[in-house]
Amino acid sequence: MFPMNVFEQRRQRAWMPAMAWRPVSLAGLVAPAAAAALEEVVVSATRSEQRLSEVLADVTVLDGEALERSGALALEDVMAKVPGIQITRNGGPGADTDLFMRGANKQHTAVYVDGIRIDAQNGSGGAPWETLPLESIERIEVLRGAAGALYGSDAMAGTVQIFTRRGETGFKPHVSVGAGSYGTKKGTAGFSGGQGVWDYALGLSYADSEGFDAKTGGSKRNLDKDGYVRKSANARVGMQLSAGQRLDVTALTSDSNAGYDSRAQGNDRAVRTLDAYGLNWQGDWTSAWRTRVAVSQSRHGYDTWTATHYRTETLLRNYLVHNEWRSRVGTFTVLAERREDTLENTSLVGGDARSRHQNALGLGYGLHWQQHAVQLNLRHDRDSDFGGKNTATLAYGWDFAPHWKATASVGTGFKVPTLFQRFSKNGDSSLKPEESRNMELGLRWSDKDLSFSATAYRSKVDNLVSYEKGLGSCGENYCYMNVDRAQLEGITLAGKWRTGMLKWYASVDFQNPHDVDNDRLLKRRSKRFATLGVETTLAGWTLGTELQAASRRFNDDAEAVKSLGGYTLVNLSASRQLARDFTLTARIDNALDRDYTLVKDYATAGRTLWLGVKWIPW
Template structure:
């Protein structure tokens, strides 16, 4: 079993917390972070505000256990590797709304979510199928947008940076009486850079635009009943080079997400949550070739929590409806899937001991019944120390595209996983260290493989051999007065169990370390990101060299209402690539001025 040392912290390098963070992603119920057995990181608002000009996926790539692969410039497809898994193995939620897709290999449209709309992000590492069902084979990322508070709080920001990038953001939030609200708008436009490096490519700049709006509305009907509504609309248009022709190829993406939740407390020992949500994810190409695909995901959830002595019992009923419209689907252009599930969870906090047990049964319209389970134990054996151990199963059903497109195989079997991990954590206020050991075995791995399969195309989706995801992560944070050091280091070995080959585009070693300090009235943050070599194809073909990047950000209040923030990424202008024949941005800078009256 490989070893992973990881830290559960309130943000990679967050400001001091006066109250202990409460998380919901581990069990879908509120839990103090110190009582959670699972491996969770919280990225807080203060951390997000320092990352001006950055995308959600770039911020996630600095967290323990996460790497990304991007095939192009801003706004193009990004793959998130959580503990060495691929994008379809991580379930993604926005304010409780599932935003994965059924086109291609699945996964979330990270490019659609503006950072300034986000209040915090919770990252759960490790299979969570017993809580979330299919897709959470490697973990869960849950994004929470801002929620209104009493009073009235407007803000406006403008920013500019490298590659003729310009960004405008505005919003307001507040609350009065039983109502609270938050609204946000954003627009970004960039001329971009030439995203390809291959010989004979189209020598053009591949620009990018995105406009987005979101809103949250809350109504506190009584002390014990509340309604919440969420809305997000995002549209992007990004250039890419589909061929060597001089034609400008464009990828147009849109994400619509809607959700309504009723939260009720029937007694001191019984609470309930009822929610309905829908997300629509579209992708269209214009240029050398035209293509259109649309995924619609609907979710209905009823969760009841009962306090039973020192423990909490969760009973959840969930229905998922997935629809894919795609011209490549055979024999019909529209395909649907439904899943009905019942889940039970029990969490116990007793003296120095923490127990979390979950079971779930999903009835899939294509694959029948799939059962998952998870068991975790934590022991606070000494002041400031906690040891954890857990075991969990997970599964992922192939996307509708993988089964029914011209490149698919309707006989594909679901992927299944078994994860085992151990953990050790130490925390004294802002001083934190942690250790976790994990080994995740995946069978029936679905891959897009050249020269194999029965689809009749050059490459087909098919079930290949087992994969093993294992590694070592070290992370921690230490504060001396106003100076804070933070970081994480991952040693992992994601590989094909039969051949031993390293899985494509995953490094075996990567790290982020940083130092945060105030000087001359400016808050400085210096980061170093490094990763070892990886391979563009499994089996050691097309090596992608390792790299080390230096990033620097600075923020200065200008009076009580204005803040000036600047950052430079890849300060030393290192030349590196995350995928063969695709360029990265080189040295970039971004400056933002924000007005938020106090």
């Protein structure tokens, strides 16, 4: 079990909200769960603070220092390096982006920013990755595997929790500027600090790019450059009310205006907005009993300006009360949660706005005893449209030898159709929720300079919602229908090690996400993909080389012959302290200038160069 003295020691440090734990630096950009220091703490695996070394789920942690050193320009570029994840994008940065975790659809991964749920009720659903800014991110936790018993609807494949910077005692400003290929420019500024019981952080960013022609073929190709402008701001303010009592307020706003091609002529634009706000209170009543109360709201808008104007907007409100008791016989959790979704869209049938809500009750129990550990979570969600849904997760871990841990788990999940899928002219109000059953086995080995993990999984999805051609129940040429059964199976290998001055990290995925009825690979997903990276310090420079590779994919579920070819990319990065307060970062993506395709008829960037300078006074 979790030792009581550890709990009390952390309490003496004036507990932060669960979403505000500070990161521990990792050797590389990506590190498997078993590789972290013993005292690193995560919250995504159980929705409570837990030593990373004791986590039974498949978790990856990315820290802010490595994110900055990498020089990446977009969050989706960072996520593409995480084991078990593939990214596709309809063109360059700012374009529609999909994240496939373990081969699952984008909408099967629940996404949070500082505890605020980010989601959309449009056609595909899921988080709008193209609106989430990379700037000001301090830490990312990725949980792979069924998490419906923890997070409710959507978390069939896992969760991504993003944490922004938090202020510390003193005052610390920062400014960065940079420029690169395709006329790309970016600037950021902000400050953080704290005094007495208060701490604060503010970040601003602006980026624009001339871009490149997004379309390479098709009837709607427009020979123009499809650039983008993205502006964002975020703020966090915290107050230590008393010993063991803390209040945090978080705000995020992002605006993206990107070009795309929907017709042969004209300057077509897609404007995406995201506004998110959260209030979190956490209190320790005793050394063993903690309560957290959180209220949040996120609003996602999507406007297209073509020959006509089209707009859709999602409003999501979430309310959470989470109680945790730690005792000598284990850790007990009880949560009550309410989620409210509203969609506004002029193409909805029966009105331009639709809404629904879900009320949930969750129970959890965790025990660590000698070399054994068990985690059990149960949850009941009652949806205003679909009634009750029960989900469960059971996990077991065994430290069978020094440095070794074996894990096994089973879990269930569900995903209710989006409001657009049910009530648009292409929708079907009788759609059923998607349901999943997941099981996995894991093996980990970790030591100071070497760690390794292997995770095998199989997930079966019923009632998969698909956008199908052919006259369906909606009466249109394309309709949303429950037509597919999918099976997602595979194995993920990940590790990091050191040889002399070189720090290595690597991951490889072998997967088979396929439609059970026709045994075809799900669209835009590879059966094999891998990342290999190495980093070293030489003459004051931190140098990195990275290789990303993926096998062929099919652009559509129905395609069985013509495929999108596999690819191998080489990326280079460098950073150096120029003076006491200045740091230079440089990056070359696709250094070999490979021509590759992620989505049929859409272009990808060639060789791109980026140079940036950051000022942070000591």
